[in-house]
Amino acid sequence: MPILSRRGRLAIAAVVDIAVYGENSPVAAKALAERHDLPPRHLEPMLQELVRAGILKGLRGPRGGYNISREHITCGEIVRAAAGNAEDDARSTSALIKSVILPTVKRAEALYFAELDKITVTDLCNEAKNRQLVLAD
Numbered sequence: 459m460p461i462l463s464r465r466g467r468l469a470i471a472a473v474v475d476i477a478v479y480g481e482n483s484p485v486a487a488k489a490l491a492e493r494h495d496l497p498p499r500h501l502e503p504m505l506q507e508l509v510r511a512g513i514l515k516g517l518r519g520p521r522g523g524y525n526i527s528r529e530h531i532t533c534g535e536i537v538r539a540a541a542g543n544a545e546d547d548a549r550s551t552s553a554l555i556k557s558v559i560l561p562t563v564k565r566a567e568a569l570y571f572a573e574l575d576k577i578t579v580t581d582l583c584n585e586a587k588n589r590q591l592v593l594a595d
């Protein structure tokens with residue numbers, strides 16, 4: 459069972475795709491969706507969340523699309539942004555959950571995100587290019 463959600467994986471893939479294909483011009487959501495075999499409407503809300511988080515820049519108009527907003531972006535940042543404001547939905551107030559389970563899981567999550575924060579979009583772009591997974595537009 460993968461720990462990283464499908465949405466998190468897709469968000470990372472979208473940002474890497476935009477970093478690779480958006481070097482000369484913005485990447486249209488439609489082109490991005492075609493490369494990942496998804497309907498464009500499926501991606502738009504997530505792309506807008508990434509814009510609000512400062513990871514992407516959205517450009518409107520007929521030649522619009524998305525660009526990377528800055529140089530150094532980590533996978534941890536992308537996954538956090540894609541998750542939105544999802545709060546812990548554990549409604550139980552049991553002592554076991556509050557004093558043992560939640561603190562232990564929070565420590566594990568911190569370690570997980572510390573590792574994701576070590577992986578940059580640049581690292582993944584370089585890996586995609588090395589594996590020749592990037593096609594010329």
